[in-house]
Amino acid sequence: MSSSFSKGSARSLGIAIAVVLVLGMIAVPVIGSRALVQDLFSVLTLLVLALNWNMLAGFAGLVSVGQQAFVGIGAYVMFACTILWGLDPLVGVLVGGVAAMLFSIPMAFFAFRLNGAYFAIGTWAVADIARLVASQWTALGGGTGTSLPKGTTKDMFGVPFVKDLLDVSSAAAADAVTYWLALALALAMLTISYVFLRSKMGLGLQAVRDNLEAARSVGINPTRLKALVFTLCAFGTGLTGALIFIQITRVTPQAAFAVIDWTAFVIFIVVIGGIGTLPGPILGALVFYALERLLADYGTVYLIALGLLGIAVMLFARRGLWGLITDRTGFDLLPLGHAPPAPLSETRQPVPERT
Amino acid sequence: MAILSLQNVSKSFGALKVTDDVRFELAEGEALGIIGPNGAGKSTLFNLIAGNLRPDEGVITLSGRDVTGESPMQRCASGVGRSFQIPQPFGHLSVYENLLVAARFGGGVSGHDAPALCMDILRRTGLAESAAKPAGSLSLLSRKRLELARAMATRPRVILLDEIAGGLTDGECVELVATIRGIHGEGIAIIWIEHVLHALTSVVERLMVLNFGKMLMIGAPDEVMASPEVKEIYLGIEV
Ligand SMILES: Nc1ncnc2c1ncn2[C@@H]1O[C@H](COP(=O)(O)OP(=O)(O)OP(=O)(O)O)[C@@H](O)[C@H]1O
Ligand SMILES: [Mg+2]
Numbered sequence: 032m033s034s035s036f037s038k039g040s041a042r043s044l045g046i047a048i049a050v051v052l053v054l055g056m057i058a059v060p061v062i063g064s065r066a067l068v069q070d071l072f073s074v075l076t077l078l079v080l081a082l083n084w085n086m087l088a089g090f091a092g093l094v095s096v097g098q099q100a101f102v103g104i105g106a107y108v109m110f111a112c113t114i115l116w117g118l119d120p121l122v123g124v125l126v127g128g129v130a131a132m133l134f135s136i137p138m139a140f141f142a143f144r145l146n147g148a149y150f151a152i153g154t155w156a157v158a159d160i161a162r163l164v165a166s167q168w169t170a171l172g173g174g175t176g177t178s179l180p181k182g183t184t185k186d187m188f189g190v191p192f193v194k195d196l197l198d199v200s201s202a203a204a205a206d207a208v209t210y211w212l213a214l215a216l217a218l219a220m221l222t223i224s225y226v227f228l229r230s231k232m233g234l235g236l237q238a239v240r241d242n243l244e245a246a247r248s249v250g251i252n253p254t255r256l257k258a259l260v261f262t263l264c265a266f267g268t269g270l271t272g273a274l275i276f277i278q279i280t281r282v283t284p285q286a287a288f289a290v291i292d293w294t295a296f297v298i299f300i301v302v303i304g305g306i307g308t309l310p311g312p313i314l315g316a317l318v319f320y321a322l323e324r325l326l327a328d329y330g331t332v333y334l335i336a337l338g339l340l341g342i343a344v345m346l347f348a349r350r351g352l353w354g355l356i357t358d359r360t361g362f363d364l365l366p367l368g369h370a371p372p373a374p375l376s377e378t379r380q381p382v383p384e385r386t
Numbered sequence: 387m388a389i390l391s392l393q394n395v396s397k398s399f400g401a402l403k404v405t406d407d408v409r410f411e412l413a414e415g416e417a418l419g420i421i422g423p424n425g426a427g428k429s430t431l432f433n434l435i436a437g438n439l440r441p442d443e444g445v446i447t448l449s450g451r452d453v454t455g456e457s458p459m460q461r462c463a464s465g466v467g468r469s470f471q472i473p474q475p476f477g478h479l480s481v482y483e484n485l486l487v488a489a490r491f492g493g494g495v496s497g498h499d500a501p502a503l504c505m506d507i508l509r510r511t512g513l514a515e516s517a518a519k520p521a522g523s524l525s526l527l528s529r530k531r532l533e534l535a536r537a538m539a540t541r542p543r544v545i546l547l548d549e550i551a552g553g554l555t556d557g558e559c560v561e562l563v564a565t566i567r568g569i570h571g572e573g574i575a576i577i578w579i580e581h582v583l584h585a586l587t588s589v590v591e592r593l594m595v596l597n598f599g600k601m602l603m604i605g606a607p608d609e610v611m612a613s614p615e616v617k618e619i620y621l622g623i624e625v
Contacts, residue, residue, distance in 0.1 A: 231490045231497065234479070238487045241476035248436060248470075249540055250462035250492030307478070371482035371508075371517035372501045 045364055056214055060207035061197060068203075068210050072278060074320045075213035079271045080293060081300040081312035082220045083264040088298075089307035090228060091260045092240035094147075096294055097154025100138070100161045101131035101265045102272030103288035107165050109273035110282050113183060115170055120179070121188045121212075124273040131269020134161070135262045143254065143261075155290065162288035176283030184277065209278050216274070220267060221365075224309055228367045232256060268293075299337055303344045305351030309365040314352050387450050389414045389465075389575050390435065390544050395444030397427075397434060397599075404430045405441070406599035412544065417576040419586040419607065422596035423619060428579045429471050431596070432546045435577070436468040437461040448544075462492040467542025469533035471549050471579075477522030481513055484521050484532060485539040492540030504539055510565055511535040527553060534565070544575040551582040559585050587611070595619070 060068050080098065087093040105127035112123030138157050145153045166174040184190060184205035194204035227233045239246040239253040246253055272293070276282050286292075296319065304315020322340070326333035348355050357363045388411035397405040404427040412418055420428050433439040435446060437458040446454045448464050456464070476484050485504040489495040495503055508514045511531045516524065521532060530550045537545050551562055563585050570576055570589065580586040586607075587593070593610040595602040597619055603610050610616055 234483060234487045235491055237479055238476045238484075241478050242474045244438065244458075245470065245474035245476065245536075246487075247458040248438065248462060248468050248492075249488035249536060250459050251487070252459050368480060369483050369486055371480070372505055 041362065053214075053218065057211070060193075060203075060210055065203050065206055068206050069278070070320070072206070072210045072213050073275075074316050075210070075217045076271050076275050077297065077300060077319065078312060078316040079213070079216050079220050080268060080297045081304070081316055082217070082224060082309075083267045083271075084294070084297045085301045085306060085309075085312050086224060086260060087264050089301065089311075090233070090240060091236050091257050093257060093261060094151045095142075095154045095261075096151045096290065096298075097138070097142075097156075097158035098268050098297065099288045099290050099293040100154070100158035101135065101268035102275070102293040103158070103161060103165060103284070104131045104134050105269030105272030106276035106282050106287040107168065107171060108269075109276060110171055110177065110179070111168075113179060114177065119186075119188050120183060120277050124212075124270055124277065127273030128266045128270035131272070132262050132266040135265030138265075139258050139261050143257065158288060158290070162284050165288065166284040171282070174284060176281065176286070178281040179277070184280070187277075206278070209274060212274055213271075216267075216271060221309060225365055225367070228309075229369070232259075233367075234369070236260060296337075299341050301351075302341055303351055305353030308351070308353050308357075309367070311351050311353040318352065387414075388412055388447075389416075389449055391447045392435070393445045393447075395434060395441045395446060397430060397439060397441050404599050405434060408444075408596075408599075408601055410594065410601065410604055412575055412577065415570070415573040415575050416592070417570050417578065417590040419590035419593045420577060420579045420596060421581070421583065421586070421593065421620075422602075426596040427599040428596055429548055430599075432468060432548055432577075432579070435461075435544075436466050436546060462540055462542075463494075465541075465543030466546065467492065467537035467540040467544070468546040469530075469537045469548050469550060473526070473529035473533050475521035475524065475529055475532055475536075477520065479521055480518050481521050481524070481532060481535075482508065482517040484536050488536045488539035489541070492542075495541065503541075507535050507538045510568060511538070512561065512565075527558075538569065542574060544577065545569060547576065547578045547580075549579055549581060551580055551585045554582075563588055583611075 056071070059071060080102070084095065084098055087095050105124070108130040109120060109123035109127040112118040112126050113120045118126070138154070141157065142150055142153045171177050185201040187205060187208065189208045190201060190204045193207050194201055197204065197207065228237070235246070235251045236256045238249070238251060239256055243253055272287070276287065279286070300315035300319045301312050302315070303318060304313065305311025322337065323333070326336055344351060390412040392408050392410055395405055395408045396403065408431060420431070422428050430439065434441050437453070437456055437460070441454065445452055448461070448466065453461055453464060476487065479487065482504060485507060486500055489500045489503055490497065505514065505517070508517050511534055513528065513531055513535055516528060524532060534547060534550055537547070547566070551559055554562060559582065566576065566578070566589050576589070578586060578590060590607060592604060593607040594604040595610060595616050602615060603613055
């Protein structure tokens, strides 16, 4: 039993490290620079987008290239809530997420008729239609977009309180609030993904991904599971999009519905990190951020380097960097599998953790 | 009442009539064998019974209830468990998880009871050693066992087995026959398509011969095998 003991202690060590990391990240706006807060905000929001795309492509077999639709809708509806209807931007974030989710329902009706590459192209086409519609929204600046009025984030929920608490400028306090929200979103997304994937429905979803016909024949309703995941991921992506654009403070159809920023980079993150795993997107987001920092000054060279790295990973490490690590060390953080009960013993074994 | 009945069921692919006016009843707990040359429409008949294909004509009932329009998922819930001739594992899931998902969804087994049920089935099908392996890494023979095991995990009232004995050694074949007899002994009705005739006839009570989509004969195995027509089709195949 020594091996299971060391596994158990590795697990507690992992949990301890995770708790320290999370506490450290919560403290960043208090002890770190504003630039660091902003950088980590973008890493965290990319991570949430990546976790959502990974859920679709890695676990549901839904390779969407239209995630920018949800980012854009989230952003635009948040702007509408704030500018047109005078709501708090954070309420706008929530409404933006709901709007993205509502949009995903008819989108699913259309896209679920398509398979494989056609699904990918179909989602992209729908996202482009959404972009065109947004550019007709004259109250929000039409094709040229619009900005949040000066001082909007100063009065945002929680900002005056944080301003006093940390004794910083309103702008820094707004950065801190959005940062904490991004952190909360990332942690929530990780937790929900983990719990869901280990549940009955999560197992069914992975069966559908692996073999649709067999899944139907063991009593699974594939459409229901896929629709559930698609709409929930639209909600998560819409929330994140709205939050990102509070930070950016300016929205245009091109920026909010950018396939490169909100889908291509996200796919890159998931693929190099390790698709179909939960630590993969975390690793991928960190690598992506590091590359961006190192190579940002080189313009196109940066994009070429990203492309080459992506291709290399797809060719030589199909399970991504996290796959390489688990293969080498045999250690898997956040394992999703259901371990079989010990086969040799006749006595009743404790049931493996399930939800 | 018959657990399964097919009335005048027909199915064509283009101009090719692959199932031609098939009609039979399967009694509760009965074991029926199906034989016939390659391309006779045996697997197609399974696809029709399990709902993977819709018949062009005819009615399929389970315990008297018309299920002709129901999806594979609903038929599984009504008690039809099937294997695929070409194994269709959930490749990224472990062997154990392949059964777990079948037991939880199709079998309606609770999260508390499922692990023990699945391990029991894995033991009976000789897969216990491979429980933790990814199903995609199994050999063809193990994949066929997994087809049987996963169908069992849906806790069926009728189980459809499509050529699961091919390629086995004599010893393995004896084990397989014992496993299928065990399923039969639990009162589960069986339809078994098999080219390995001695294995088949040692289990089933009735034998059906399909040829060009038509039922040529159905009856007691020795009577069917003694018929001149069947002998003609099976000329060259050892009996
Ligand atoms: N989806 C399909 N579309 C078109 N033709 C098909 C399809 N499925 C089966 N067929 C054809 O129907 C005929 C019967 O196929 P089926 O698989 O039912 O035969 P079988 O009796 O199971 O043969 P075998 O012993 O080789 O498994 C074959 O000619 C096959 O090519
Ligand atoms: Mg066949």
